Amino acid sequence: MSKAKIIVILGQTATGKSGLAVKIAKKVKGEIISADSRQVYTGLDIGTGKIIKKEMKGIPHHLLDVVKPKNKFTVAEYKRLGDSKIQEILKRGNIPIICGGTGFYIDALTKGVVFPEVPPNIKLRKILEKKSLEELLKILTKLDKVRAENIDTKNKVRLIRAIEIAKILGKVPKITEVLPQYTFIKIGLYLPSDILKKKIEKRVKEMFNTKNHGGLLNEIKKLKKSRVNSKRLKELGFEYYNPTIEKVVLESIQYAKRQMTWFKRDKEIKWFSLDKKENYKKIEKYILNKI
């Protein structure tokens, strides 16, 4: 039996992924699984550029609004949920379309990555956070010399997580990748950088427009009211921490670059530019051919 096929649509922010995904879904009887690390949260709508009901055009969208922003969501959870969504969709005889810009999440779902079964330990993290990089490295070296040697020794977040894992499992297991059970058709969307910048600018301005459900600032107000503190807001991304139009535009552009460094490594991605309308047809054809 041949493997089930799954479409993946990825790309930098503001390249038009969501729109394309809906179009493709209509053609192939698809259902969309979002791969966005922040759109999983309720209440983060404007700042994350979450698709609105009208734009969905009746296509089912999954993994949007699955947790409250006060709770932390993680890749491992994403993988679990994503895998089960894929199964459900396939069972219905439809085609799953993974669509989003969070490379880490996409890889978790498409590369058969197996994460160590160690949930975050908030208490331990609090203690470790107070320690210096040197101290943390020392602790990790004691627990797992191998991981200590190849870890980024200046990255506190990583050091803490490594210790967290090693404390439970004795060491940090080597990352294992099992052969994926599906065939992924990966479509990457890109735009020439000047056009991308313009689109980002336009999008950010729209975010701040108060006619847009009160705008981003109102969204932040609501989040604060629901007792999301400012440290958490910062974690949720730059749009949510003292934003100004200029700042958000700049940081979006920087973010887009970071996204690209991630995607560049994946040689399975077939890239398309969306700067011309007729390219939609090209992509459609490419996908229909593969399915």
Next chain:
RNA sequence: GCGUCGGUGGUAGAGUGGUCAAAUACAACAGACUGUAAAUCUGUCGGCCUUAGGCCUACGAAGGUUCGAAUCCUUCCCGACGCA
């Protein structure tokens, strides 16, 4: 017009005779990524030479003092403030 303070790399801003191609921050460029991933972290960042290193051009402009100047002196240009 007189007086005071100031003019530093893409920007902001330290440096006030040698250790200065010049702290730091930002931007830019490249990259990493084992449960925070729009997060977190790293490298490069005047030009040229293949790295060690070397050479050249640079701290408003032109001169000067000095073995040596972003730093001191003179004049000029520009800016801010004060007095007229």
